[in-house]
Structures are given as structure tokens and as C-alpha cells.
Amino acid sequence: MNEREPDERERREAEALARALEGDGTAEDIPQDTLQAAALLRRTAGEGDLPADRRRAILEQIAPEPADRPARRGRLRWLVPAGTAVVLALVVAVWGFGQLTSRKVAPAPEPVRLPSPALELLASQARAASGSSRDLAFLGESMRSYRRTLYDALAERYPERS
Amino acid sequence: MPEDPNNPARMRWERRQLRKARRGDRRAFAALYEAYAGPLYSRVLYPRLGNAAAAEDALAETFQALLEDLQRFEHRGVSIWFWLARVARNKALDQHRRRQSTGRALASFQELVTPLQDGPENPASTLEQGEEGERMRRLVHETLDRINPRYRQVLELRFLRGEPRAACAAAMEVKLGTLDVLVLRALRAFRKQWSTAIAGDEENTS
Numbered sequence: 118m119n120e121r122e123p124d125e126r127e128r129r130e131a132e133a134l135a136r137a138l139e140g141d142g143t144a145e146d147i148p149q150d151t152l153q154a155a156a157l158l159r160r161t162a163g164e165g166d167l168p169a170d171r172r173r174a175i176l177e178q179i180a181p182e183p184a185d186r187p188a189r190r191g192r193l194r195w196l197v198p199a200g201t202a203v204v205l206a207l208v209v210a211v212w213g214f215g216q217l218t219s220r221k222v223a224p225a226p227e228p229v230r231l232p233s234p235a236l237e238l239l240a241s242q243a244r245a246a247s248g249s250s251r252d253l254a255f256l257g258e259s260m261r262s263y264r265r266t267l268y269d270a271l272a273e274r275y276p277e278r279s
Numbered sequence: 280m281p282e283d284p285n286n287p288a289r290m291r292w293e294r295r296q297l298r299k300a301r302r303g304d305r306r307a308f309a310a311l312y313e314a315y316a317g318p319l320y321s322r323v324l325y326p327r328l329g330n331a332a333a334a335e336d337a338l339a340e341t342f343q344a345l346l347e348d349l350q351r352f353e354h355r356g357v358s359i360w361f362w363l364a365r366v367a368r369n370k371a372l373d374q375h376r377r378r379q380s381t382g383r384a385l386a387s388f389q390e391l392v393t394p395l396q397d398g399p400e401n402p403a404s405t406l407e408q409g410e411e412g413e414r415m416r417r418l419v420h421e422t423l424d425r426i427n428p429r430y431r432q433v434l435e436l437r438f439l440r441g442e443p444r445a446a447c448a449a450a451m452e453v454k455l456g457t458l459d460v461l462v463l464r465a466l467r468a469f470r471k472q473w474s475t476a477i478a479g480d481e482e483n484t485s
Binding site for chain 2: 120123127128130131132134135136137138139140141142143147148149150151152153154155156157158159160161162164165166167171172175176178179180182183
């Protein structure tokens with residue numbers, strides 16, 4: 118096909134169209150009829166559909182994904198140690214209260230059962246009351262023995278604090 | 280997306296999402312966005328702007344407007360789609376007004392595809408969009424078949440395969456300046472045949 122030579126006007130239009138097709142729309146004499154046809158052809162080639170990545174990018178531009186999720190996590194991060202501290206404090210408080218309460222309600226410790234004196238000791242005491250000196254020596258020995266037994270029983274019930 | 284944007288179940292879903300979005304639930308807003316961003320872009324914005332960057336900006340502005348009007352927005356028993364489509368058309372007009380300052384090449388080819396759509400006001404189901412896209416592709420190829428083979432070749436290279444200008448010039452064995460003229464003439468020839476193809480298709484389908 119032999120192309121006829123373009124005149125000056127057609128050449129100017131062709132140049133303006135070429136620039137416009139590259140995206141430069143500043144030229145005054147862009148032939149709109151041809152630009153429309155070009156856009157239709159490009160639409161046919163799939164350019165007129167919004168790609169998924171661009172769709173997401175535009176949404177992000179209009180309504181950004183709230184940065185508050187990580188920020189919220191950051192803001193709430195103090196809750197972890199604070200919560201732990203509160204729980205620990207509660208545990209200590211409950212334990213302490215329990216201790217106090219248990220002291221109040223615990224039954225009083227039973228008094229120590231002192232060993233009963235032997236019958237011989239009681240008899241010896243009775244004889245000493247009647248004035249026999251031989252019985253007094255026996256009484257002294259029996260009393261020492263009884264006192265040891267008594268002190269041992271007390272020491273066992275109330276051990277010495279170190 | 281349901282076939283009918285005014286489907287009662289859809290409306291209830293929209294109302295629920297709007298209510299949640301008003302309370303600051305981002306997921307609800309994102310759900311509305313996911314439901315309508317695609318159709319708004321492909322059926323309302325791109326055909327009016329013919330430029331991906333401009334269509335994306337207008338889409339962002341449309342949903343920004345929804346976000347700003349969320350508290351005042353009243354669901355009046357019709358799908359939010361219609362409100363979004365109206366705002367999107369206005370945003371597309373704004374883009375055209377700002378064309379000189381942004382330096383973007385914008386071209387609305389809405390009038391070329393309007394006969395293929397059952398109305399830009401309808402988001403259409405995925406199936407309908409697929410059918411519509413298939414019909415458009417078929418008509419484009421029929422139109423290409425009707426124009427000069429050399430024009431067809433350059434249009435396929437440049438727009439359907441998306442080859443760069445220099446690669447097209449090499450493939451067509453011409454200089455860059457000559458390629459530009461060839462593209463201009465090929466697009467005009469295509470445009471002329473497109474109307475004929477549309478008219479023929481409408482006759483066949485009616």
C-alpha cells in the first residue's frame with residue numbers, strides 16, 4: 118500500500134497523538150476521535166480492568182488499614198505485667214487474709230499434760246507431813262525424779278526457740 | 280455481585296455495611312469498596328477517561344466522597360451503586376477539567392461503547408460484564424477485519440499487543456514519524472468502521 122504524503126496539519130496531529138498515547142495530554146491539537154478509538158482498543162486488550170493490586174492500593178490510600186492493631190497491641194502491652202502484678206497481689210492478699218483468719222479460728226493449743234506423781238511420792242509426802250526424817254530423804258529423791266519428768270514433759274511441749 | 284443492584288438481599292447487605300461503616304468499621308467500608316470499585320472503574324470511569332491513572336484517581340476521589348458523606352448518607356431504598364456512579368461521573372468530568380494542569384491525555388470513549396451497555400447506571404453481574412466484554416472484543420475484531428490490512432497490523436501491534444512505538448516502527452519497517460501518521464490514519468479508519476459494525480450488530484441482535 119502506497120501511503121500518501123501527510124500534509125502539515127496531519128503531521129502535527131500525528132505527533133500530538135503519539136505524545137498523547139504516551140500519556141502526555143498537554144498538546145492543544147490532540148485528535149480526540151483517534152484518542153478515543155485508541156482507548157477503546159486498549160480497553161479490549163484488558164487495560165480497562167482494575168488490577169487487584171491497584172484496587173487494594175487505592176483502598177489503602179482512602180481508608181488505610183488501621184495501624185491501631187499493632188498500636189493497640191503496643192498500647193495494651195503494659196496490661197501483661199500489670200495484670201500479672203495484680204494477680205500476684207491478689208494471691209498474696211488472699212493468702213495473708215487466710216493466715217489471719219486461720220489464726221483467729223484455729224482451736225487453742227491443748228495444755229500440756231503434766232505427768233502424774235507416783236503413788237510412792239504422794240505417800241512419802243504424806244509421811245513427811247507426819248515428821249519422819251528417813252522419809253524426808255526419800256521424799257527429796259522422789260521429788261527430784263518427779264521434777265525431771267515434769268521438766269522433760271514441758272521441754273517436749275515447749276521446745277526452746279533458737 | 281447480584282444481577283440486580285436493587286435486589287432486596289443486596290439492599291439489606293448494603294444497609295448493614297453502611298451502618299457498620301458509619302460506626303467506623305473499616306471492614307464494612309472495604310466490603311462496599313470491593314463490591315463496587317471494579318464495575319465503577321471499568322464501566323464508568325475508564326470509558327470516560329481512557330487513562331488508567333486518571334481513572335484510578337477518580338475512583339479514589341469517589342470513595343473518598345463516600346467516606347466523607349458517610350454520616351449524612353441516607354439509604355433511600357435504592358442501591359448505593361447509583362450514588363457512586365453519579366459521583367464517579369462528576370469526578371471524571373473534574374479530571375477532564377484538570378487535564379491541562381495534570382498533563383494527562385484523556386479520551387472518553389463512552390459514546391463508542393454505550394450501545395453495548397445496558398446502561399452505565401447498572402453495575403451488571405460478572406456474567407453480564409463478561410458477555411459485554413466478549414461482544415466488544417468480537418466487534419473490535421470484526422472492525423479490524425474491515426479496514427486496510429496494514430492499518431489493522433499497526434493497530435494490533437500498538438494497542439492489542441501493547442508494543443512500544445519504536446518496536447512498532449521496526450515491525451512496520453517505517454520511521455517513527457511515518458509510524459505516527461500510520462497510527463493516526465489507522466485509528467480514523469477504525470473509528471469510521473466501528474459505527475458500521477455497531478449498527479450491524481444491533482440489527483442482528485434485535
